[in-house]
Amino acid sequence: MPFFVMAKTVLKTIFRKPYTIKYPFGGLIERPKARGSIAIDIKECIFCGLCQRKCPTKALTVVKDRKEWAIDRLRCITCAACVESCPKKCLVMESRYSPPLVMRQEEVFKGA
Ligand code: SF4
Ligand code: SF4
Known part of the structure; x- marks a missing residue:
């Protein structure tokens, strides 16, 4: 019986296009709520460090003296805890994915 169930699934899916895409090639589909x-x-940031403290993966680094806000995108799990905690509402979750990285690096933003 399990063979027939499996065979039915194979036949149903064999001619279907794959659900996955070859990111970043293969025409990335943008979903507004992704x-x-x-x-x-960065103009609105007051470098309070609340987002850094709330981040569960330690993806954020805030240095108040130097007016720097940095994110390690390979650590970010897009949980949005930082967005919800920011008192200035200067963080947003965008639906666009960040470009692929080949090595770990922080993206640094500097305040004025
Ligand atoms: S992004 Fe928001 S929570 Fe993070 S340091 Fe700036 S003002 Fe504070
Ligand atoms: S969305 Fe990313 S940076 Fe923000 S709290 Fe979650 S893991 Fe940290």
Whole structure:
């Protein structure tokens, strides 16, 4: 019996296009509600460090003295805890994914 169940599934899916895409090639589908990547409006940031403290994966680094806000995108799990905790509402979850990375690096934003 399990063989027939499996055979039915194979026949149903064999001619169907794959659900996966060859990111970043293969025509990325944008979904408006997707959790893509975190963006910051650095002009509004007061470098309070609340987002850094709330981040469960330690993806964020905030240095108040130097007015720097940095994100390690390979650590970010797009949970949006930082977005919800920001008192200035300067963090947003964008639906676009960040470009693929080949090595770990922080993306640094500097305030004025
Ligand atoms: S919580 Fe908001 S205002 Fe505070 S450091 Fe993070 S991004 Fe800046
Ligand atoms: S979305 Fe989550 S994991 Fe990513 S930086 Fe914000 S709090 Fe950290």
